[in-house]
Amino acid sequence: MKLHSLTLGAVETNAYLLIHEHRAVLVDAPEGAATAVDALLEEEGATLEALLLTHGHWDHIVDAAALARRGLRVYGHPGDQPFFEHPEVMRSFLPLPLSLEPIDVTHWVHDADRFLEMGLRFEVRLVDGHAPGNVLYHLPSEGIAFSGDSLFRRGVGRTDLPGSRPEALVESIRKRIYTLPAGTVVYPGHGPATTVGEEKAENPFVPAA
Numbered sequence: 001m002k003l004h005s006l007t008l009g010a011v012e013t014n015a016y017l018l019i020h021e022h023r024a025v026l027v028d029a030p031e032g033a034a035t036a037v038d039a040l041l042e043e044e045g046a047t048l049e050a051l052l053l054t055h056g057h058w059d060h061i062v063d064a065a066a067l068a069r070r071g072l073r074v075y076g077h078p079g080d081q082p083f084f085e086h087p088e089v090m091r092s093f094l095p096l097p098l099s100l101e102p103i104d105v106t107h108w109v110h111d112a113d114r115f116l117e118m119g120l121r122f123e124v125r126l127v128d129g130h131a132p133g134n135v136l137y138h139l140p141s142e143g144i145a146f147s148g149d150s151l152f153r154r155g156v157g158r159t160d161l162p163g164s165r166p167e168a169l170v171e172s173i174r175k176r177i178y179t180l181p182a183g184t185v186v187y188p189g190h191g192p193a194t195t196v197g198e199e200k201a202e203n204p205f206v207p208a209a
């Protein structure tokens with residue numbers, strides 16, 4: 001499997017394009033993702049089949065509706081359904097005037113769900129606290145996971161937003177991220193990648209219990 005990291009948009013949001021045997025999956029859709037991904041797909045001779053949304057905050061979904069219209073399978077957690085279906089509620093947080101379109105999530109996922117994309121098994125873990133429906137997508141066969149805005153390298157997501165629950169974030173990171181194999185590489189919604197073991201040892205906000 002091949003992984004392309006893209007950092008896009010006004011608040012440097014990460015999107016990840018995964019390619020396996022000419023089939024592709026995109027994790028999150030910040031502003032500019034549709035164009036950036038098209039160039040990579042063409043280069044790789046791959047077809048985009050699914051969009052995995054870690055959560056519904058505006059910076060992760062600006063290009064999601066346009067991508068979804070291509071008939072992709074779109075995954076998201078119902079905790080963030082209000083953001084997916086009524087993104088205008090986030091308008092006051094936009095640093096720029098962007099148009100936000102409602103997104104048709106076709107595959108609602110819950111904690112502990114599993115699904116297949118590109119012939120590979122993905123496992124879902126709910127890591128709420130930053131957003132009610134922030135999920136981590138774990139690819140056990142590759143030893144990688146996508147954490148959205150829950151856990152960052154030496155950091156955690158903001159918990160001062162509508163729907164945030166500061167007390168839930170630390171607990172869900174301990175229960176649902178720190179329990180992954182220590183060597184799992186974590187690709188976050190902002191900033192560089194890290195590993196579960198490194199964060200357990202070094203993360204100042206979430207010491208291992």
Ligand SMILES: [Zn+2]
Binds near residue numbers: 149
């Ligand atoms: Zn967020």
Ligand SMILES: [Zn+2]
Binds near residue numbers: 013057059060149189
């Ligand atoms: Zn974000």
